[in-house]
Amino acid sequence: MVTPQRAQALKDAGYKYIGRYLFNPSSTSLPEKQIQPGELATIKEYGLRCFPIFQTWSRSADYFSYNQGTSDAFKAIEWAQYHGFKAGTIIYFAVDYDAMDGEVTDYVVPHFRGVMRTIGENSSYGVGVYGPRNVCQRVADAGYAAASFVSDMSSGFSGNLGYPMPTNWAFDQIATVTVGSGSGAIEIDNNIASGRDTGQGDFDAGSYTDGLDVDLDxxxxxxxxxxxxxxxxxxxxxxxxxxxxxxxxxxxxxxxxxxxxxxxxxxxxxxxxxxxxxxxxxxxxxxxxxxxxxxxxxxxxxxxxxxxxxxxxxxxxxxxxxxxxxxxxxxxxxxxxxxxxxxxxxxxxxxxxxxxxxxxxxxxxxxxxxxxxxxxxxxxxxxxxxxxxxxxxxxxxxxxxxxxxxxxxxxxxxxxxxxxxxxxxxxxxxxx
Incomplete structure (x- = not known):
């Protein structure tokens, strides 16, 4: 969680943009992975900006499909609205493994077709992709992502080796570092920003989810x-x-x-x-x-x-x-x-x-x-x-x-x- 002390440390170190997860599917693991109550207000107060990331699993080819992309997009819309992200926000959907080129064709691209169709039809948000360079470029070439968040820290991924930076790259993940000290200390993945996406610096009040239907037990x-x-x-x-x-x-x-x-x-x-x-x-x-x-x-x-x-x-x-x-x-x-x-x-x-x-x-x-x-x-x-x-x-x-x-x-x-x-x-x- 970005607390006031950590926000000050990040600002003092020259950071401008913070990527945070819209949703954490686990109730026990990494309890602060998801945006926490009051956190976006802190980010705004310290003059920082936030871009949202959506990921549940996304670590193997069999996760990805047109229907799963549709489902993920509906969930991402709901969580983005819940947290108060404004129209025009780009949500980055994760491909968090070394997808082979054939898997990108058969699984990842159809997945993002479902994401793009749902985001486009049912919201005012944009679609981004997080993943290796080849994944990002392939999804962008298919017309299913406006911006890419490149997982270049995974330097051994075949999808990064020998591939140029995606033409629509917004953020490039390069190293894990610790910023600040004491109560302001925070471990982060350090990224380079191209300026293509500057995240959001202001947020709506958020929408309710009480009383809505859930998946059948x-x-x-x-x-x-x-x-x-x-x-x-x-x-x-x-x-x-x-x-x-x-x-x-x-x-x-x-x-x-x-x-x-x-x-x-x-x-x-x-x-x-x-x-x-x-x-x-x-x-x-x-x-x-x-x-x-x-x-x-x-x-x-x-x-x-x-x-x-x-x-x-x-x-x-x-x-x-x-x-x-x-x-x-x-x-x-x-x-x-x-x-x-x-x-x-x-x-x-x-x-x-x-x-x-x-x-x-x-x-x-x-x-x-x-x-x-x-x-x-x-x-x-x-x-x-x-x-x-x-x-x-x-x-x-x-x-x-x-x-x-x-x-x-x-x-x-x-x-x-x-x-x-x-x-x-x-x-x-x-x-x-």
């Missing part, structure tokens, strides 16, 4: 949750398999999904439902319920409609996990852009097919479900969904997901029960 609740989902769906005429007039064998042959499979798919993306719910400050069951329902209710006609679009026989179909039409997605995303909820370039009718293709990606599809939920509140003329949205408004939003009219109202009545089952276990998880 799967070890404790997954089996009970599945049983309750199965029991509820069976009670309204949706058995484990089949239904809607299909025999079990025909339904399975034609690609139907069981309640268990639909539930497992939704839980496989629990991290994304949680991230979106926390970012948008609403209940994640409101996003989960229609996705779980639509997965379970997939039928052969849905697959036929998708094939017609793929072969150019139709312009659009409800598609993907959330069974969303591309034209609806265009409207929902444009609304959220207009409201400043997400960033992006406004979409037009000419984008419908590209959006339909994007909806085949579950991550894009689920994100679009959440944005459609916000758009639906506007269409209904009710308050934007929040942590305290009433059950009546929740049911109205679920109904609007299926359109308007009697069928939509029935949809809402069926989904509010599923919502209640999911919310029960989400609540148990967040209140542990």
């Amino acid at each position: 799967k070890a404790t609740y997954q089996d009970m949750m599945l049983t309750d989902v199965q029991n509820y769906l069976t009670s309204i005429g949706v058995p484990e398999t089949g239904g809607d007039g299909w025999t079990d064998s025909d339904w399975a042959t034609l690609g139907g999904i069981s309640t268990t499979k639909a539930f497992e798919l939704v839980l496989s993306a629990d991290w994304l439902f949680t991230s979106l719910a926390r970012q948008l400050k609403l209940r994640k069951a409101l996003i989960q319920a229609p996705v779980l329902w639509e997965l379970r209710k997939l039928n052969p006609l849905d697959f036929v409609a998708d094939e017609a679009v793929e072969h150019g026989l139709k312009d659009d179909s409800s598609t993907g996990w959330g069974q969303i039409f591309a034209w609806v997605t265009v409207d929902a995303r444009n609304y959220c852009m207009q409201q400043g909820i997400i960033n992006g370039t406004p979409l037009t009718d000419s984008d419908v097919r590209a959006v339909w293709d994007d909806l085949q990606d579950p991550t894009y599809n689920i994100r679009s479900v959440s944005y459609l939920t916000l758009y639906n509140s506007y269409q209904l003329g009710i308050a934007r969904p929040s942590l305290t949205t009433s059950l009546a408004d929740t049911q109205a939003l679920l109904a609007r997901y299926n359109g308007t009219g009697d069928d939509a109202q029935q949809y809402g009545r069926e989904l509010i029960g599923l919502y209640n089952v999911l919310e029960n276990y989400n609540q148990l998880s967040r209140n542990k």
Whole structure:
């Protein structure tokens, strides 16, 4: 932690910029690794500036993926807002190992694609990369980092040997030294600064995180949750398999999904439902319920409609996990852009097919479900969904997901029960 005494020692020694971690995933190791309460105020008071770093593990190739980059970016946004970092702050995402060039291609670059897409769509922050020279340059060349923090202290890394400094380098880590003495003594990694990024010297008050959803405690609740989902769906005429007039064998042959499979798919993306719910400050069951329902209710006609679009026989179909039409997605995303909820370039009718293709990606599809939920509140003329949205408004939003009219109202009545089952276990998880 940068205390007043340490801040004075750093200033006296000529230091200007301090890199600090937004988050420490460990509750026991390095307790002061994460920015501490009051620390940014001290940095500001002594005329120093801070740039934020995000790292959980990041020490082997198998950590990195598009989905992990998306998850890390959502967490980094939340923590940066929590600490009060202002718009325009560059957050450095760590690659803290000697990544081989092939690993950069297969793992690291897709990871930063997820980071960049999420930071760009859901925040006003910028993306930086921390790592060896080759990693930094490769990520920069892909267009996924505005600045690099180079781990040149790791002089034996193959990703540093023989590689020039990245063209967008901001900080170059060169040696561990101790600055100051007595209560002002602090061990630091000494860096050279290019001036490309000067960090932040002023900070907002920070945002709250109380009452937001958390990842499901799967070890404790997954089996009970599945049983309750199965029991509820069976009670309204949706058995484990089949239904809607299909025999079990025909339904399975034609690609139907069981309640268990639909539930497992939704839980496989629990991290994304949680991230979106926390970012948008609403209940994640409101996003989960229609996705779980639509997965379970997939039928052969849905697959036929998708094939017609793929072969150019139709312009659009409800598609993907959330069974969303591309034209609806265009409207929902444009609304959220207009409201400043997400960033992006406004979409037009000419984008419908590209959006339909994007909806085949579950991550894009689920994100679009959440944005459609916000758009639906506007269409209904009710308050934007929040942590305290009433059950009546929740049911109205679920109904609007299926359109308007009697069928939509029935949809809402069926989904509010599923919502209640999911919310029960989400609540148990967040209140542990």
